[in-house]
Amino acid sequence: MRRTNLTAATDSESWVGLGLELRHATGPGLRPEVADGNRIVLSQGPDAVLLARIDDDRGGVEYSRTDYYRSPVAPLRATEVRALAGGGRPYWYARWAHRFADALEASPLGPLHEGRWVLAREGVTRTGDGPVGPWRSLLLDDHPDGCIDWSTGSRGIMPLRQLRPPDGGRVKAYRKQAREGILPPVLLWWFSGLHCYVILDGHARLVAAVAEDREPAVLVLSRARSEEQTRTGRDKALSDHHLTMSILDGPHPVADREGAARSASHLLATQLHRLEVDYAPTRAWPTQRT
Template structure:
């Protein structure tokens, strides 16, 4: 796996994500499957962990979870957590991103397959560009913790967070340990995965850490795994951004006077940097595989 640290568009010292590029062709252990244009299954090895059906009017999706999901991340040891200091700083997120990347690369039950991925702080939702810096209140409405069944209204409920297993209670032993870490300011981030089939995030790892942060009225820190735009999409977007930039500069360098040419040129350069940055970190659609007959409703018994 080739890794590249990504920095902010206009601040090379600010870490925003980790680019992961996998060359080998492999079918992931955690794998979305689709059929008939409206049926979705999330399988992990031989088991179904989530099944969903998109509404006929394409206005939302109903889903049901099983109790078979297993995290691809091994439990985090307390000594390891305490060794990663400076919570909330870019270096703290960077270290946890590399830790999660190591685990995902080695795991046979994770979602990685060939192509480019990004692990970032970016929770793509209006008004919530980054996480881990505020109180818990905005997060309470994001978490869809009904179990086992739930639904998402895409007109009002997109970009929310779907656990892949039953959420623990605030009083459970492991949650109590995480609550202590939250009070000390060292609670590790949860790991989310952008799942475009649901138009929401799913929780890959950190169900108990999310509960602990909310129980202590702290906004959870998260890292988001997402597929990145393909090389062809990136090249096309880059060409368009450069063409627009060159056109702007040609106008500024033309025979007609321009008010505050220096400021306009600076704005054009910042816009170009922002557009190129978005091409590196934007979410791409989640890849899906054909659904086996055994997973299709009415065609067999799901392997659960």
Template sequence: MRRSDVTRHDGRWVGLSLDVQDRHQPGLCVFSAGPRLLVSQQSRAVLLADVDERLAGVEFWRTGEYRSFVPPLRADVGRVLAGSPQRWAHRFAQYLVDSPDSPLHEGRWLLSCESPLQRRCRAGTSHAEYWGSMLVEGHPDGYIDWFFHAGSWEVLPLRPMPGPGDSSVKAYRRQAREGTLPPVLLWWVSGLDCHLILDGHARLAAAIAESIEPPLLQLHRTVPRDDLAARIDDAVGFYEDELARFAGLRAVHGPAVPDGAATAGPQLVRLLHDLNTAAQLTWAWPLPGGEARWRRVAQEVTAGQDWPRT
């Protein structure tokens, strides 16, 4: 895997670009069977989902079988890496690459300290209130509401969230107060239109209990390397076409017309930046056996309960 830092035009660090090769199917994999999804870790069913036929949301069932591929994070490591999302990103990237249980597969990914979740907190709303509201409730089953939370990209824990009195949460609350809390690792899954917590359930619970903004690292796919050169050519072509258009206007109307660089230049910078940062749809593999297999798995993990209810 090749990794490289992604920065904005002003030099501000955004995240790590991960170029993964020779990893055809991930250990933590999304399978699809029509409108139904199965998230599996190796051979273990982790999450089943059934998309509402009106496309208003998703019913889900968590099995409790998810296992984080991130080893326990020691408090002394948190103190050493405190305030450096870049160093944390390199550490988490290594965990993602080394573990057969991670969602990485071949292609380009971004592991970023920026998330749209952070931009949606309204002024006057406490961090505890906001982040508590972004958690999808329900165990083992629940509903991701696409109508009420359209575009808000909620957070779905892969196991029940621990309470504020949990021993791990208590330890992390101390780190939260000290400013040394390690980041929560999220994975945006387009088929669910929400983030799954890959690691950091207790850390997120601690941040909510202390009402601080949790440090985040968000993982998602970006533009595939096969498309990158063509997309760059398109962006540069747009820039050149804009300059040519303004040149034509100047020829007719005189030098009072700007040359267009002040408009087209920033647009080109944004387009090129998006090629390294914009989220692409999550890959899903066809589930062997299709919907019949999905229903058999659902029967097994729910012990024959009446789910899904639609």
């Protein structure tokens, strides 16, 4: 698997994500399957871990989880967590991204398949009601059954297994790490078929962070645009930039030409960056189940 460190659009020293490219055809262990245009099954090996049905009016989806989900990431040892200390800093996210990429590449239980992916530093939009307010409002923890209302436009966060209680043994250990500022990131996967994130690894870590009223650190795995899509978008962004600069350099005076040129360059950098990190649709397969 080829890896590329991705930096911020306007700061080449700030790490924001890890580009992954799988050249060889691989069948993912965790894969969405579809049937009849409105039924979705999330399968992991021979097991169905989630069953969903899209509403006829396409306004939302009802789902049910089965408790068969298994994380593609082995349990994290306390010694490893402390060795990778540096919570919240870009290099800390980068270390954990490579650690998760190693696990996803080696595991037969994860969603990776041939193509381009991004494992990026992300955060839930703040709503002003505290560091974990958005997590409490977006967490789809109505286990095992629930529904997502797409008309609200919100991107929920779905556990793939029942969450542990805040006073459980493993959660208590993670709560201590949260207080120390070394709690590892939660690993999410963008699942466009449900228009939500699902938790690949870190169910207990998420509970621990929320219990300690701390915003969880997050890394999000998503499919990336294809090379052709990226190239087309890059060519258009560059063409638009060249057109803007030709106008600024033309015979007619432009107020604050230097400021306008800086803005145009910033826009170009942002557009090129988004081409690298924006989510692409999740791939699905025909269902093998009746």
